[in-house]
Amino acid sequence: DQQVKQNSPSLSVQEGRISILNCDYTNSMFDYFLWYKKYPAEGPTFLISISSIKDKNEDGRFTVFLNKSAKHLSLHIVPSQPGDSAVYFCAASARISGAGSYQLTFGKGTKLSVIP
Amino acid sequence: GAVVSQHPSRVICKSGTSVKIECRSLDFQATTMFWYRQFPKQSLMLMATSNEGSKATYEQGVEKDKFLINHASLTLSTLTVTSAHPEDSSFYICSATEKGVYFTDTQYFGPGTRLTVL
Numbered sequence: 001d002q003q004v005k006q007n008s009p010s011l012s013v014q015e016g017r018i019s020i021l022n023c024d025y026t027n028s029m030f031d032y033f034l035w036y037k038k039y040p041a042e043g044p045t046f047l048i049s050i051s052s053i054k055d056k057n058e059d060g061r062f063t064v065f066l067n068k069s070a071k072h073l074s075l076h077i078v079p080s081q082p083g084d085s086a087v088y089f090c091a092a093s094a095r096i097s098g099a100g101s102y103q104l105t106f107g108k109g110t111k112l113s114v115i116p
Numbered sequence: 117g118a119v120v121s122q123h124p125s126r127v128i129c130k131s132g133t134s135v136k137i138e139c140r141s142l143d144f145q146a147t148t149m150f151w152y153r154q155f156p157k158q159s160l161m162l163m164a165t166s167n168e169g170s171k172a173t174y175e176q177g178v179e180k181d182k183f184l185i186n187h188a189s190l191t192l193s194t195l196t197v198t199s200a201h202p203e204d205s206s207f208y209i210c211s212a213t214e215k216g217v218y219f220t221d222t223q224y225f226g227p228g229t230r231l232t233v234l
Contacts, residue, residue, distance in 0.1 A: 004159075034222065043120070043209050043225030044160070089160070103150070104223060108159040 003027045004092050006107035014115050019077040021110050023090030026071065030092040034104065035064060035075045038087045047088075048075070080114045087111045119143055120212050122226035129200055130234055136196045137229045139210030145190035146212035150223060151183075154207040166193055200233045207231075 005024045013019045023033075031052040036044035050057040050064045050073065057064050063076045077084055090107040119142040129135050139149060148167050152160040164180075166172035166187035174180045182204075184196040193212075197204055207230055211223035 036225075041207075041228065041230065043122075043211070043227045046222055046224070049222065103162060103165060105162075106159045 002107075003030075004090055004105050004107040006088075006090055006110050008110050009108070010111040010113070012113045012115060013080045015082055016079045019075075019080045019084065019112055019114065021075040021077075021088050021090075021112065023073050023075075023107055024071055025073075025092050027092070027094060027105075028071070029094040030105075032093045033064070033066060033073050034091045034093075035062075036089040036091060036106075037084075038089060038109070040087075044089055077112075080112075082114045082116050085112055085114045118214065118224045120146075120210065120224045120226040122208075122210055122229050124229060125227060126230045126232075128232045128234065131201055132199055134196055134198045135200055135231060136194055137208055137210075137231075139193045139195070139212070139226050141191045141212045141214075141224070144212075144214045146193075146214065147190075148213045149187055149193040150211045151185060151193075151195050152209045152211065154209060154228075160209060163195075197231065200231070202233045205231055205233045 003026050034049040035047040037047050038044040048059050048062045048064050050066050055066050066073045087109040089109045091104040093104050121140045123138045150165050151163045153163050154160050162175050163178045164172040164174045164185050166185050168187050168190050172185035187193040207228050209228040211225040
């Protein structure tokens with residue numbers, strides 16, 4: 001049972017336009033959401049996150065929107081640049097007792113291709 | 117800051133041998149280190165969580181006798197794949213969270229290790 005779903009395995013966007021990557025989750029205990037960017041044969045790099053008490057977080061060209069009632073979040077990249085081409089993973093965490101850090105549950109990723 | 121390294125980046129071994137992968141936090145002390153495995157076109161699957169000085173907590177379905185994790189210090193965790201078989205071939209990635217930053221969700225990932233078992 002996949003608790004974090006990224007239903008689009010790939011997305012192509014023209015340079016300069018907006019890229020919208022979507023993520024759905026099923027576990028209502030998730031209270032923190034993160035986006036990671038990953039290049040081939042490298043580890044993921046943290047991009048942006050959002051707490052469940054917010055509905056929007058913005059950092060430069062990247063904005064994450066959270067719709068708790070729909071259990072849906074999205075990452076907007078505007079304007080898209082060729083260097084943004086990578087696989088983007090959505091991740092979610094739920095508090096686990098006794099731990100100082102929370103485990104992340106990852107989606108399968110969406111491969112973004114930004115066309116010059 | 118917050119750099120995590122892994123060594124080796126690639127390893128090829130014969131079936132039946134053991135392989136050790138190191139994960140180091142270079143510029144911070146890691147409270148917790150995580151080990152993930154990624155299959156092609158698949159998500160990162162958490163294998164185990166380790167806290168410095170205590171035994172690792174393994175996810176369901178992960179054999180702890182096969183995937184030995186040692187978190188000996190605040191900057192080093194090792195994953196040893198014992199008696200490796202071709203089905204163990206995969207991309208192994210570690211991550212770490214920073215000591216002193218409690219209840220954090222932000223994990224810093226290493227670059228990964230590509231293991232190929234012949």
